[in-house]
Structure formats: structure tokens, C-alpha cells
Amino acid sequence: MTERPWDDIPGTILFDARQSRAGFHLNQFCMSLMKADNRTAFKADERAYLDRWPMTEAQKNAVLDRDWNGMLALGGNIYFTSKIAATDGLSFQQIAAIMSGVTQPEYAAMMLAGGRSIVGNRSRKEQARG
Amino acid sequence: MARITAGVATSHVPAIGAALDNGKAGDAYWAPLFAGYEASKAWIAAEKPDVILLVYNDHASAFSLELIPTFAIGCAERFQPADEGWGPRPVPVVEGHPELAWHLAESLILDEFDMTIVNRMDVDHGLTVPLSLMFGQPDAWPCKVIPLAVNVVQYPPPTGNRCLKLGQAIRRAVESFPEDLKVVVFGTGGMSHQLQGPRAGLINAEFDNAFLDRLVADPEGQAAVPHLDYVREAGSEGIELVMWLVMRGALDREVRVAHRFYHVPASNTAVGHLILENPSA
Numbered sequence: 001m002t003e004r005p006w007d008d009i010p011g012t013i014l015f016d017a018r019q020s021r022a023g024f025h026l027n028q029f030c031m032s033l034m035k036a037d038n039r040t041a042f043k044a045d046e047r048a049y050l051d052r053w054p055m056t057e058a059q060k061n062a063v064l065d066r067d068w069n070g071m072l073a074l075g076g077n078i079y080f081t082s083k084i085a086a087t088d089g090l091s092f093q094q095i096a097a098i099m100s101g102v103t104q105p106e107y108a109a110m111m112l113a114g115g116r117s118i119v120g121n122r123s124r125k126e127q128a129r130g
Numbered sequence: 131m132a133r134i135t136a137g138v139a140t141s142h143v144p145a146i147g148a149a150l151d152n153g154k155a156g157d158a159y160w161a162p163l164f165a166g167y168e169a170s171k172a173w174i175a176a177e178k179p180d181v182i183l184l185v186y187n188d189h190a191s192a193f194s195l196e197l198i199p200t201f202a203i204g205c206a207e208r209f210q211p212a213d214e215g216w217g218p219r220p221v222p223v224v225e226g227h228p229e230l231a232w233h234l235a236e237s238l239i240l241d242e243f244d245m246t247i248v249n250r251m252d253v254d255h256g257l258t259v260p261l262s263l264m265f266g267q268p269d270a271w272p273c274k275v276i277p278l279a280v281n282v283v284q285y286p287p288p289t290g291n292r293c294l295k296l297g298q299a300i301r302r303a304v305e306s307f308p309e310d311l312k313v314v315v316f317g318t319g320g321m322s323h324q325l326q327g328p329r330a331g332l333i334n335a336e337f338d339n340a341f342l343d344r345l346v347a348d349p350e351g352q353a354a355v356p357h358l359d360y361v362r363e364a365g366s367e368g369i370e371l372v373m374w375l376v377m378r379g380a381l382d383r384e385v386r387v388a389h390r391f392y393h394v395p396a397s398n399t400a401v402g403h404l405i406l407e408n409p410s411a
Contacts, residue, residue, distance in 0.1 A: 009362050011329030016285040024195055031194040034215060069327060078326035078367075079190040079283055086215030092144070093397050096330040107331060111395040115322075115333025122362055 010124050011100075015077045023075020026063075029053045030080035039087045068099045132230065132304045132311040135411040136177060136388070137377040138170070139345070139404040140263055142186060142318040144255040145397035147219055150262050163401060166391035167263045173388060173405055174264050179314040181227050181274045183234075183300065184257055185376045186318045187282045189214070191254035198284045199246035201296065203238075204253075204277035205231040212252035221258050221267075227274035230307055234276070237303035243296055253277055260318045263403075282319065282370050286357055293372045294353040297379020304380075317377030319370025321392075322363070323399035332365040333400045339392065341371060342402055346387055349378045367399075374404075382408045 006014045013019060020027075029050065032038045042049040050060045062070035063084065071081045085095045097107035100116075110116060120127065149160045191212040193199065206226050211218040238245050257277055265272060281287055288296075297315070304313050321341070324332040341364075344352040353375050360369040389405040 005358055006361055009329075009366075011327045012324065012361070012366050013327055014285050014361060014366060015283065020195065020284055027190075027195050031190060034191075034213060072326055077190070077283065080195075082325075083190070083215050092325060096325060096398055099326060100328050100330045110331055111333075111398065114335065114394055115400065116324075116329065116331040118332060118334040118337070118363060121329055121332060 008124050010121055010127055013072045019075045023077065025053050025055045026059045026074060026076050027080040029055060030083045033083040033087050042087065068095050132307040132309060132313055133411055134301055134304050134313045134315055134380050135408055137315045137381050137406045139317045139374045139377055140260050141320055141399060141401040142256045142259040143396040143399045143401065147255050147259040147262055151220055163393050163396055166393055166403060169389050170264055170405060171266060179273050180311040181230055181276060181313045182316055183276045183278060183313060184316040185278045185280060185373045186256035187370060188279050189254055189256060192251045198281050200281050200288050202246040202248050202279040203231055203235050204248045204251055205235060206249050209251055209253045209277060211258055212254040214254055219258055221262060222270045224253055224271060224275045227276055231276045233307050234303045237306060238299055241299045241302065243299050256318060260316055280373050287369055287372055290353040290355055290372045290375050293375035294349055294379040297376040301380045315377045315380045317374035319373045320368055321371060321400040321402040322365050322368045324365030325367050325398055331398060333394055334363050335394060337363045338400050338402055342390060342404060345374055345378055346385060381406055382410050
């Protein structure tokens with residue numbers, strides 16, 4: 001696949017045309033969770049609810065596994081996938097902690113200390129050079 | 131004649147709205163943030179705008195992936211607070227100003243800015259949190275509000291330069307409206323933040339403060355900064371900052387800084403805030 005300039009930014013998936021096309025049905029499924037009746041139907045039988053959407057098997061499994069980074073890789077957008085988090089009763093900060101591989105208290109402490117530093121987080125090429 | 135007297139820039143973090151709505155504004159975590167807006171509340175109470183033109187972005191609340199307008203102007207009589215998954219925020223209904231909004235839409239389109247006209251739209255935290263920060267918790271918002279939604283969710287958002295020029299066109303349009311109205315333009319979103327992936331939690335205070343300096347002193351220079359720099363330096367969601375350039379473009383070249391505030395963190399995000407006054411107004 002063609003390398004794009006933003007592919008060099010570490011730990012980041014830009015929601016570009018490629019991601020948007022791949023994730024259309026996944027994101028529209030997420031959008032459906034804004035209605036209380038749909039949230040109830042999803043929670044009652046997640047697999048059956050997902051089967052109503054023409055999503056790929058990998059996308060469905062990422063949702064079932066709550067693989068938040070996996071959903072993004074498969075075309076999910078964070079403002080859409082966070083609607084699954086809301087359905088689960090999770091806050092934005094809780095899923096941010098999961099996506100960055102730390103506990104929520106560790107993540108909250110990092111934010112209170114000024115957040116994740118930009119130093120060392122600008123570029124994959126820079127990281128590879130060390 | 132209508133005129134633009136000032137601009138307000140502020141972050142619009144949803145957790146700020148939740149803190150206010152749930153009575154946590156006095157908590158140790160939130161108090162320093164709300165303290166930074168005390169002067170702003172006094173300022174806007176004295177300023178008494180008739181209309182706020184509020185530049186913000188929708189976060190998959192009103193617009194799904196079915197339709198992604200780059201610039202959308204709300205021309206309705208009123209806008210309901212959106213249910214973002216936790217029920218709508220307990221804030222007043224947003225009263226629009228259809229007459230001015232339609233005038234802006236017509237003027238901007240004929241001025242070669244191809245606006246999307248929106249006659250029904252719920253407004254999410256991107257619009258209501260800035261109102262809460264500036265006005266607190268009134269029973270009704272004290273002025274009319276025209277929403278101007280900018281796409282920053284689907285890459286690419288409009289360029290910084292396009293946003294600055296839209297602001298300039300908004301000024302021309304406002305000044306051709308015959309009624310004597312005082313208009314304040316809000317630019318919202320940012321500052322540095324990333325909500326997704328392993329780099330979530332990114333904050334770049336140096337970038338943010340340089341942005342605040344340059345937005346005031348060198349808007350054309352800031353408008354030339356490419357998207358990639360925002361994404362790399364300020365995080366994937368930090369690109370919301372281009373919306374501040376719409377506000378800046380609507381003001382005089384030289385502005386008076388009435389207030390400036392910066393705070394980390396609000397949940398996942400760095401909060402920045404400016405009040406800029408038009409000396410000519």
C-alpha cells in the first residue's frame with residue numbers, strides 16, 4: 001500500500017480516505033448506538049446485532065473483543081468507536097488508557113503530570129534511529 | 131450595520147461540560163480550569179453580544195459518515211443539545227438567528243465560499259461547552275447563536291489558509307447586514323490532544339503556546355502551517371485548531387489581547403483560551 005506522509009507518525013492512525021472507505025459500515029454500526037433501543041438490542045445479543053451490518057468478520061471480532069486499536073486499524077474512527085465505550089459505560093479516558101497499554105490510574109497520572117511528551121513521539125523514522 | 135467586536139477562542143472538551151453538569155466544577159481537579167474563565171464570564175457579561183457565530187466541529191453526533199460537509203452553517207430557529215450517548219447535556223436550547231444566518235450563507239456563497247445550509251441539526255459538546263465556559267449555567271443563553279460546523283473528523287479538514295479566508299469573508303458578510311447587531315465570533319477546539327491509539331494523551335505545551343502567540347501576531351504565518359505539522363506536533367485531534375483561524379480572520383489585523391489562559395489537563399486534552407478585541411469596533 002502506498003506510504004503516506006502521516007504513516008510516519010507513531011501510534012496514530014489518521015482517518016483518511018483509505019480508513020474511511022474500509023470502516024464505513026463499522027462506523028455506521030457505531031453511530032446506530034446513539035439510539036437507546038439499538039443499545040439494548042446490541043447488548044442483548046452482540047453477534048446477532050453485528051450481523052445486521054455488512055461488516056467484515058475481522059471488524060465484527062474486533063468489536064466483540066473490544067479491541068479498540070484493532071477497530072481503528074480496520075477503519076474505525078475514535079469518535080464513532082467511543083459510542084461502543086459509552087454503551088459499555090466506559091469513559092473516553094478509560095479507553096485511551098487501554099489503547100495506550102496502561103491502567104486508567106497510570107494514564108490519569110500521566111495526564112496530571114503534563115501528558116505524554118512529544119519528545120520521542122514525533123516520527124517512526126526518528127524512533128528507529130534511536 | 132452589524133459589526134464584529136471581538137473573538138473568543140477556547141477548547142471544547144466534553145469532560146468540562148460533564149464536570150459542570152455534575153456539580154464537580156469546585157473539585158480540586160477542575161477548579162483551576164474554571165478559575166481561568168472567571169475573567170471571561172465578566173468580560174462577556176460586559177460585552178453583551180447580540181449574536182455569537184460559533185465555529186466548532188460536530189463529533190459524529192449530527193453528521194455520520196453519510197454526509198460530511200466541510201463548512202456547514204446552521205440557519206434554523208433553534209438547535210437542541212445532542213444526545214451523545216449519555217443523554218443530552220442539561221443546558222438551554224440554543225436559539226439561532228435565522229435572518230443573519232441566511233444572510234451569511236447567501237453572502238458567503240456569492241463570495242465563493244460554498245457553504246452547506248443546515249435547517250435541522252442537534253448541537254453537541256463542541257458547541258455547548260464553550261457557551262457553558264463563557265456563561266456558566268443560566269436558564270437561557272443570553273444571546274442568539276449561529277453554529278458554523280467545520281469538518282475536522284474526516285481527513286483532510288479545510289486548510290488553515292482557507293479557514294482564515296473564511297473568517298475574512300464572514301466579516302464582510304456581517305458588515306453588509308443592515309441591522310445594528312453586535313457579533314462575537316468563537317473559534318473552538320484544540321489545543322494539543324490525541325484521543326486514539328498508543329500515542330493517546332499526547333500534549334505539546336510548547337506547540338500550543340507558540341500557536342497562541344502566532345495566532346495573535348502572525349495569523350497569515352500560522353495559516354500556512356500544513357496539516358501534517360498539527361497532527362505530528364499537536365496530536366491527531368489537535369488539528370481542530372484550524373477552526374481558531376476562522377475566528378482570527380474575522381478580526382482586525384492588529385488585535386487587543388483581553389485575556390489568555392492555558393491549562394493542562396482536562397481529561398485527555400490541553401485547554402487554551404483567548405479573548406481578542408477589535409480595536410476598530
